[in-house]
Amino acid sequence: MTTASPAVSARRGATLGWLRRLGTPKVIIIVVVAGLIGYLALVPLYYLIWGTFFDADGFTLGGFARAYGDPRVGDMIGNSLWFAVGSAVLSLVVGTALAYLNVRTDVPFKGLFFAASIIPLIIPGILYTIAWIFLASPDIGLLNKAIEPILGPGFFDIFTVWGMVWVEGLHLSPIVFLLMVAAFRSMDPSLEESALMSGASRWQVFRRVTMPLTRPAIVAAVLVMVVRSLESFEVPALLGLQNGIYVFTSRIYFVLRSYPPDLAAAGALAVGLLVLALIGVTISNLVGRSGKTYQTVTGKGFRPRPMELGKWRPVMGGVIVLYFFLTVVGPLFVLLYTSLLKFYQAPSAEAFASMSLDNYRQLFDISDAMTALKNSLALGLGSATLVMILMAVGAWIVVRSRIPGRQLVDHFSFVPLVIPGLVLGLALSFVYLRSPVPIYGTIFILLIAYCTRYMPYGMRYAVTSMHQISAELEESAQVSGASWWQTFRRVLLPLLSPGLLAGWIYILVVSFRELSSSILLYSPGNEVLSILIFEQYENGQFTVLAALGVVMVLTLAVLVIIAYKLGAKVGLRQD
Template structure:
C-alpha cells in the first residue's frame, strides 16, 4: 500500500532514490531498499490496517461459516429451518422486534425534536434542566434504567400503580412487562441522544426562512409544518434510523422486561437459545444473521436518504443569530412540561433506584417501608469480593478499549485523510463496518472464532477487550476523522521541511492538535464500555465479570435491593470518571495552548 503521493518525473532519478531499470543494485542501495519498507511509519500504519481488517471481518466470516456450513463441509440451511421454521414463532418474534424498534425510535425522535425546538428556539424557563436531562440517562446503563422502571411500573408493587393509579382510580393500568412498556423505557432512554442530535441541527439551521414566513403572515403551526420540519428532514431521518438500529440491537430492556412475560425479540431469542440445553449454535447464528441483515439495511437506508441533504442546507457564509420565539401565556405550561419530562426521565428513575438500595426487601413506599431503611446493601456490596473484581475488570476494559481504539483510529484516519494510498476508502469502510453489528451478534461471532481457533483467550479479559474495541471502533473513527479533517496538511509539511520524522510529526503536532476530539472520543468509549452488557454476556467466565454482568446476575437471582445499591455505586463511579477525564482534558488543553 502506497502511503505517499507517487514521485514526480523530477524525482525519478535523484541520487539515492534507487537503481534504474538497467542499473545493477549495489549492496548499499539494496540495504536502503530493504530498510525503507520496514520503517516505523510503514510498520505502524500497516499494523493498524491489519488490525482493522481483522476486527471487522474475521468475526463475521466465522459467523457465516458456522451458520451456513454443515458438518460434512457442504452448504446447508438447516440452521435457518430450525430457527425460523416449525413452531419457532419466528413471525411473532420478528413483529415484536420491528414494533419495539420502530416504536422506541418514534418516541425518542418525537421527544428529542420537541425538546430541542423548545430549548433552542423558545424563551422557555428551566433551560438548565435540559443538560441534566440529556446527560444523566446517557450515564445510567440501560440495565439500571430498565430496573428502575420495574420498581416504578410493576403491576403489583410498582410505585406508580400502588401510590397513584390504584388510590385514584382503583386499578393498576401500567404493566411494564408488555411490549408497550418496553417501548416506553427504551424510548425514554434514547430520547437524550435524539435531543443532542436535533439540538445541533436546530443551532445550525438559519431561521431567516421562518422569519420571512412570519412576516408574510404565516402562523407558528404552518411555519413549523411547512418550513422548519422539512428543513430538518435529513437530521430527523438520520436520528430516527440511528434510534431504530440501537433499539433493534438492545438487549437490556427486552431481557429484563420482555422475558418476564414471554415477549421475544431477536436479541432475547439469541440469549435464550444459547442458555438452553443442548446449545444450538446454528440457530443462534441464523437469528444473528437475520438481525444483522435488518440492522445493515437500516444503516444503508440512512446513507441513501442522506444523499439529498444538500437540498436542505441553509447554513452559508452569512452570519445569523436565531431569535427565540416568545411563548407568552404558554410559557408556564411549557416550563411545566419541561419539569414533567425531567421528572420522568431523570428524577423518578434515579430516586427509586436510591430508594430501593436502602431497603432489605423491595416494597412500595410506606411508613413501614421507610422505617426499615438501612445501609446494609451498601455494606454487602463493599464486602462482596466479586464487586471489587468486577470494578477492576470494568476499569481495565474501559480504559484499555478507549485508549486502544483512539490510538488505532488516529492512525487510520491519517491514512484515510492524508494519503493517496490505494484502498484507503475501503479501509474507511472497514473501520465503520462494526456499526451495523449488534452487540449480541458480535459476542456470538467472537465466540465462534475463539472456540475454534487454538488461542486460549475465550473466557478471559482479552476477548472482552477485543469485543469492546471492535464494537466501538466506528465511534472512535468518527471522533478521530473529525479532528484530523480540521487540520491543514501544511503543518505536517512544515515539520517535514524542518527535518522532523513522521513519528515526531504525528506525536508532537497532530496528536496535541487532535487532543480535544481524541479526549471526547476517549471519554465516550470509556462510558459505553463501562456499561456494556450485550456483547459481554456471551463471552465472560466466572471470575471475569464486569459490573454490568454482576448487576445482571443479581437480577437473575432476585437480589433487587443489592442490585440497586450496586447500580448507584456504578453510576457514581461513572460520573466521577467523566468529571476527572474532562478536568484533565481541560488542564491538558490549557497547557498545550500555552506551549504553542
C-alpha cells in the same frame, strides 16, 4: 563497502534502500494498524457466516430452518419491528419537541435540558430498565402502588411491548434531542423569518419550512433509533422474557441459553438481525447524503429572537419538569431508595424506618462485586486507550496518506457499527471457541469485543479532528526536517489530542456499562458490573443490585466529571 565495485555497491544499496523503506517505523506502524482494523472488523463476520451456514457435513441451512421454522417466529419479527419503530417514534417525538423548545422558544428551565440530556446517557440501560421495573411493574411498581387507591392494582404494566417501547424510547430520547438541537442550530434562521415576513403563522412556519428543512435530520435520527432499538438487549430481555415476548436479541439469547445451545440457529437469527440493521443504516446514509443539498448560504449569524410562548410558557415549563422527573429523577430516586432497604417494598413509615447502608456494606463482602468493578474499570480504560491509539493512526491513513486502498481502512472501521452487540458477542465466541490461542474464557475476549464495538466511534472522533488540522502544519514539520514518526508524535498528536480525548471519554463511558456483547462472552470470575447486575436481577437480589447500581452510576459520574475537567484543560470544552 570500500572493497566492493561501484556497480555492486550501487545495486546492493538499492536493495538495502528498498528494504529500509519497507522497514521504516512508518510502514510498520501503518501495516500493523490497518491489519488490526481489518482483523477486528472482518474476522468475526466471517466466522459468524461460516458457523451459521456450515456444519461438520458442509453447507447447510439447518440453522435457518430451526430458527425460522418455529411457529412463533412471525410474532417475534412483528414484536421486533413494533418495539423498534415504537421506541424510535417515541424518542423522536419527545427529543424533537424538546430540542425545538430549547433552541427556538423562551421556555423556562433551560438548565434542566442539559442535565436531562446528559444524565440518561450516564445511567446504563440495564439500570434504567430495572429502575422502571421498580416503578411500573404491575406487582411491585411504586407508581402502581401510588395510584392503586384510585385506579386499582396493576394499572401500569411494564412487561408489555408498550412498556418496552416506553423505557427504550425515553432512554433514547436524549440522543435524538442532541441530534435535533444540532439540526435546528445549523439551520439559517432567516429561512424561518422570511416565512414569517411572508405572513405565515408560527404553526405554518413550523409545518411548511422548519419541518421540511429538518426532514433529512429527522429521517436519519429515526433510522438510527430504529437500528439501536433493534439491537437493544437489556430492555427486551428484562421486560419481554417475563411474558414470553421475544424480539431478535432476546430470542438469540434464549436459544443460546437453552440446553444444548444451538449455535447455528442463533447464528441464523443473528444474520437476520444483521440484515435488518444493515438496511436501516444504508437508508440513513442515503438520506444523509441527499440532505446535503439543503445546506444554504447563511448570512450573518443573527440569532433569532426566541419565540415567545406567552400563556403556554408555564405549561411547557411543566412539561420540561415532568420530563426531567421521568427520565432522571424517577429512575435515580428509585434506585437510591431500593438500595437502602432490607427487602423491596413500597414506601411507608416502616420502610423508611428500616433503611440502612447494609447493602453497601455487603458489596464489600461480595468478592464478585469488587472484581466486577475492577474488571469494568480496566476494560473501559484499556479499550478506550487501545481504540484511540489505533484510530489516531487509522485516521491519518484515511485522511492524509496517499496509500491506495486507504478508503478500505475507513470502511472496515465502520463495519462494527452495523453489528448488534449481541451478534458481535456470538460471532466472537465462534472465532475464539475454535482459536488455539486460549483467549476464550479470559478477560481479553471482552477487551477484543469492546475494541471492535467502539472502533467506529473512535474513528469518527479521530477523523473529524484530523480534518480540522491543516495539512500545511504537517508539511511544515517535514520541511523542517522531522521524520514521519516525529511529525506524528510532536505535531499531529498534540493537535489531535482534544478530539482523541473526547473519543477516549466516550468509549470509556460506553465500555464501562457494556452488556449485550459481554453477556455471551464472560465466564465466571470475569464478570463486569453490568453482568453482575443482570445476574443479581435474575436471582432477585434487588436491594444489593440497587446498591451496586448506585455505585456504578456514581463511578460513571466521577469518570465523566474528571474527563470533562481534563477536557477543559486542553481546550476541549464544547458548549
